[in-house]
Amino acid sequence: MFRIIYRETLAAKIHLFKMEAPAIAKKAQAGQFVVVRIDDRGERIPLTLANWDGKEGSVTLVFMEVGATTFRLALLKAGDSVADLVGPLGVPTHIEKFGTVVCVAGGVGAAPIAPIARALKEKGNKIISILGARSKNLLFWEDKLRSVSHRLIVTTDDGTYGRKGVVTEPLKELLEGKEKIDRVIAIGPSIMMKFCALTTRPFGVKTIVSLNPIMVDGTGMCGCCRVSVGGVTKFACVDGPDFDGHQVDWDLLFARQRTYLNEEKRSFEQWQAQVGKRC
Amino acid sequence: MAKVNLNREPMAKQDPKIRGRNFNEVALGYSAEQAKAEASRCLQCPKHPCTDGCPVEINIPGFIKAILDDNMPEAVRILKDKNSLPGICGRVCPQETQCEQACSLAKKGAPIAIGRLERYVADWERTNMGALNPKAMPPKPTGKRVAVVGSGPAGLVASADLAKLGHSVTLFEALHVAGGVLMYGIPEFRLPKEIVQTEVAYVTSLGVKIELDSVVGKVVTLDELLKSGYHAIFLGTGAGAPMFMDIPGENLNGIYSANEFLTRVNLMKAYKFPEYDTPVVVGRRVAVIGGGNVAMDSARCALRLGADEVYIIYRRSEAEMPARREEVENAREEGIQFKLLTNPKRYIGNESGWVTGIECYEMELGEPDESGRRRPIVKQGSEFILEVDMVVAALGTRPNPLIAQTTPDLKTARHGTVIADEITGKTMKDKVWAGGDIVTGAATVISAMGAARRAARDIDEYLKGI
């Protein structure tokens, strides 16, 4: 059992859990993830680490309520536990001194990108971050990202906060600008990562994305997470989740992410009905 | 001597029509009368060829005689002397290529049903001896600590044997339950999970501490384990990484590895969705690629989940199929259709990325290859299309590289198997032993157990010397 030490709601339907997990906290690195299972009925879902504290023995997870499992997770309170927390999984993000790095975060992507930006900054990179959300009520961690960046640009699709528009617009301007951009890291919804990769491609700037296919074990045992990168099949959980965005077969990723659309809806509705009855 | 009786006692099974729709155990086991009738056929051969055919050398005539003598506790004792998981082996061992093949009556086509008798004794123990399990005096603690990695048959046996010798054992398992393939791979209808968990509980009752959710190589490396005070390590991490054919269309939706399909169904209980959260999408027309136990299990699971037509596509002929004979028969009785001498060329999908068909080749058999089986060769121009909406690829597995990647001095061979001494299981790395599928590649439960037992003995020798 893994206890929730602290929880907080960061934005509309976006929650932060700090979990007691000393062994994972000791080994975690930026870009890695954990697999969570709530209880015996639960499914196994991957969540990228938003933070960890080896001394305190904790890891921090941020998730958005999008389906049955995240809906059920959100019902848990500080002091409650989940049955399983496995990690740290996946290959850590490659950190070295590149020069100037643009970190693009869309939606919940703000959480996993923060430790990556921090690690890159500590290595001596100049960090320009772009934080985008659909609307102001979905934005969080602006301060955190600012503290690990030399410059931060905030966008909202509807213009309720920061600059109106999507993250690829300031990204394109940066690429066209005077300053040489050495690397781009994009984390967020798959469609946003795809468009970031499309934006950087003509400029030939290496663009790392963190893929989020459906997973089961997260240890290379099932192949559920297969993605195609540069024409070669990879298991995202052990070969990634970070890949070169210019090499990713995005259509395949989108199709595979939709595998259980009907089942996910059915499960989500069932849980909502059950919880509704209890209240 | 009485006349040789060539009537093998049949074992009752669920009716194929009914069992094809449920996950309850197919084979129902012998009654006491049946067990005695079968046991009475045994010739008590002084040279006991069956024992020589058993990978762990069970005194087979001995336990059979105990059944006849109505001395069931003695039958249990004899079995468990060599095999700590008889309830599992009696159900899943390929007896027809081991003990029963060697049986003197095999030449007459009616070997003693050793597997069924083994199962009978183990089930008798579970229901009758239960708590009264030979609770030996707890051994004197040696003060030596051993880390066992992986909780499949190899890890369970190594842990139990080492704990019985007084060593302090911690068993690390990546998944959220212990049991390895016995839990996530082999389905309930062939091996009830309750039996596996009884064995796991027995191992913990010996004082073994089980750490679930612990992926060694990620959360802790072998060197870190050694540094933190473990005196020795046994690796029993199996061969759990699925292989694919690398042909066009293999990543279409609806194409599962057998590991994924079976894990969803058995471990995550997707057959009870939405009561359980994990879904699985089962097609109406399902093709399973492969001819081993894994393929049979996948096909029979798909049938039970409601598929109308289930095909086994196998590139050689039935004679070369590595699956247990009994399971091939069970599958056929249930209505699984065999497309032998057939191999996929590519998968065909629709606009939304779901599989709709397989283009297959017909095959023919050539000269024997390095496995001794006749090599399948493509018949040119034989392509045809099989319409399916789901595929399970049961094409074999190889060891997961996570530990080898973080342990440079652990030497591995082609296909990622860990190099270890055939007898002792000692690897090239100091203080580390290995056994089971991680060394041999995908093999059998009994060979994993045998290797673990030999390694435990060698580890004990080593620990006594330090």
Ligand SMILES: Cc1cc2nc3c(=O)[nH]c(=O)nc-3n(C[C@H](O)[C@H](O)[C@H](O)COP(=O)(O)OP(=O)(O)OC[C@H]3O[C@@H](n4cnc5c(N)ncnc54)[C@H](O)[C@@H]3O)c2cc1C
């Ligand atoms: C579907 C199926 C049907 C089968 N049917 C039969 C049959 O009828 N008869 C038969 O004899 N054999 C059968 N087999 C083969 C048999 O199950 C295996 O040979 C046997 O289980 C191997 O045992 P093992 O202990 O070596 O490995 P496994 O049973 O594979 O156990 C390995 C364990 O290690 C864990 N692990 C892996 N990596 C790590 C890590 N880094 N850290 C921590 N833990 C880790 C895994 O999660 C797993 O629990 C079947 C296999 C399958 C898949």
Ligand code: SF4
């Ligand atoms: S363990 Fe397997 S091979 Fe040995 S006697 Fe039992 S059934 Fe036969």
Ligand code: FES
């Ligand atoms: S999630 Fe199973 S192999 Fe990646």
